[in-house]
Amino acid sequence: MKREVTVGAFVLLGLALTAGTIYTIGQERRVFASRVEFVATFPDVQGLKPGAPVRLSGVDIGTVKAVSHGPNPNDDKLYVRVDIVKEEASRIRQDSVAKVANKGMLGDKMLEVTPGTPGKPALAPGATITSEEPTDYANLLSRVGEMAKKTEAVVENLQKTTATFADDQTRKDMQDGLHSITIVMNNLATGKGYAGKLISDPNEAEKISQTFAKLDGTIGRLNHTLEGMNTIVERVNKGPGFAHDIVYDTQGTKALASIGGAAEEAAVSLRGIRDGNGLAKTMLYGGPGQEKIGQNLEAMSADMRVIMANVRAGKGTIGALLVDPSIYEDMKSVLGNVQRNDVLRALVRYSIKQDEKKPGVTVTDGKAETPSAAK
Numbered sequence: 189m190k191r192e193v194t195v196g197a198f199v200l201l202g203l204a205l206t207a208g209t210i211y212t213i214g215q216e217r218r219v220f221a222s223r224v225e226f227v228a229t230f231p232d233v234q235g236l237k238p239g240a241p242v243r244l245s246g247v248d249i250g251t252v253k254a255v256s257h258g259p260n261p262n263d264d265k266l267y268v269r270v271d272i273v274k275e276e277a278s279r280i281r282q283d284s285v286a287k288v289a290n291k292g293m294l295g296d297k298m299l300e301v302t303p304g305t306p307g308k309p310a311l312a313p314g315a316t317i318t319s320e321e322p323t324d325y326a327n328l329l330s331r332v333g334e335m336a337k338k339t340e341a342v343v344e345n346l347q348k349t350t351a352t353f354a355d356d357q358t359r360k361d362m363q364d365g366l367h368s369i370t371i372v373m374n375n376l377a378t379g380k381g382y383a384g385k386l387i388s389d390p391n392e393a394e395k396i397s398q399t400f401a402k403l404d405g406t407i408g409r410l411n412h413t414l415e416g417m418n419t420i421v422e423r424v425n426k427g428p429g430f431a432h433d434i435v436y437d438t439q440g441t442k443a444l445a446s447i448g449g450a451a452e453e454a455a456v457s458l459r460g461i462r463d464g465n466g467l468a469k470t471m472l473y474g475g476p477g478q479e480k481i482g483q484n485l486e487a488m489s490a491d492m493r494v495i496m497a498n499v500r501a502g503k504g505t506i507g508a509l510l511v512d513p514s515i516y517e518d519m520k521s522v523l524g525n526v527q528r529n530d531v532l533r534a535l536v537r538y539s540i541k542q543d544e545k546k547p548g549v550t551v552t553d554g555k556a557e558t559p560s561a562a563k
Contacts, residue, residue, distance in 0.1 A: 221273045221274065221275065222273070222274040223250065223271040223274060224271070224272050224273075224313040224314075225253065225271055225314055226270050226272055226280065226313070226314070226315060226317050227270075227314070227315070227316045227317070228267075228270065228286040228316065228319045229265045229266065229267055229268070229316065230266050230268060230319050231264065233297070234297055235295070235297050236288050236297040236298075236299065237252070238251075238252050238253060238254055239252060240252040240291070240297055240298045240299060241291070242272065242298070242299045242301060243298060243301070244276060244279060244280070244301045245302075249272055249273050250271045251270065252268060252270050253269040253270055253271045254267075254269045255267075255268050255269075268286075268299065277310070277311075279303050279304075279310070280303075280304065280310060281303070281305065281309065281310055282309060282310075283304045284301055284303060284311065284317055285302045285304075285317070285319070285320050286300070286317040286318070287299075287300055287319065
């Protein structure tokens with residue numbers, strides 16, 4: 189009896205431990221939680237199997253229930269049915285996306301679901317979750333193939349480039365070019381030539397600075413000129429002035445009329461000279477008497493030369509006044525004596541008064557008469 193009780197106690201204890209273990213594992217994996225089913229479709233699941241975990245933001249929220257084709261033979265899509273814990277189902281929203289991902293380094297697959305945008309309505313139970321096409325090894329191999337093709341093209345271009353460099357003439361040209369560059373750099377370093385002086389000679393730098401200073405001064409004067417032009421334009425715009433009247437026609441019509449009248453008078457005068465027989469036409473256009481006029485002008489010019497020569501030589505009264513200093517002294521003494529002589533000054537005043545009393549002239553009926561004659 190005692191042995192049976194002991195065996196029964198051990199059996200009950202084992203059953204209790206087993207039940208506790210099962211319950212603990214079930215709670216951890218949410219085996220006993222209520223679940224909601226969703227569907228996702230993929231062209232290729234990359235080996236995803238039933239029982240694979242479903243994760244949302246890194247947390248397991250369910251398992252893959254089944255992976256199968258649809259009932260329609262023409263439908264090549266794979267339907268993945270998943271069981272999601274009811275408490276987490278509300279986090280799957282209408283813009284959530286499901287994709288097949290690697291579970292580890294061994295190649296196991298799982299299903300990842302993005303939570304979607306907060307605030308958007310949750311996806312109804314049984315609805316289809318938007319899926320993202322997986323990046324499989326075939327796509328990876330195709331990309332590797334494309335990279336290999338590009339690498340092959342790069343290598344081919346390198347071969348062509350190296351073949352060009354292998355040419356003797358190309359190498360010689362490159363050597364000559366490098367030699368020329370070396371000479372130029374040496375000249376720059378030693379200060380030879382204008383470029384070398386420009387780099388190493390402070391006087392050249394000072395000249396350039398002075399040039400820029402002069403350029404600044406020129407620009408300043410140009411700005412001053414532009415300001416003056418702006419002032420003139422502003423004056424023309426606001427007035428007053430002839431230009432303002434011409435542009436804005438305040439008094440411009442009268443001014444233009446005056447100019448037109450003057451131009452008309454000048455045209456009439458020129459026409460009279462051209463059509464007349466006067467001295468001006470003879471001088472400008474030639475004609476009878478032109479030779480005589482020219483001779484008279486030559487004679488007048490010769491007389492003027494003789495007169496000016498006599499004046500410079502001191503001949504005559506004007507020449508003596510200009511050349512002889514004694515006459516100047518005599519006139520100075522006479523004028524000085526006049527200023528000092530009261531009698532002479534009285535005579536000068538008397539003469540001036542007599543000149544002021546000269547009889548005037550009046551005009552009557554087109555004839556000039558003195559006051560005595562009019563009486």
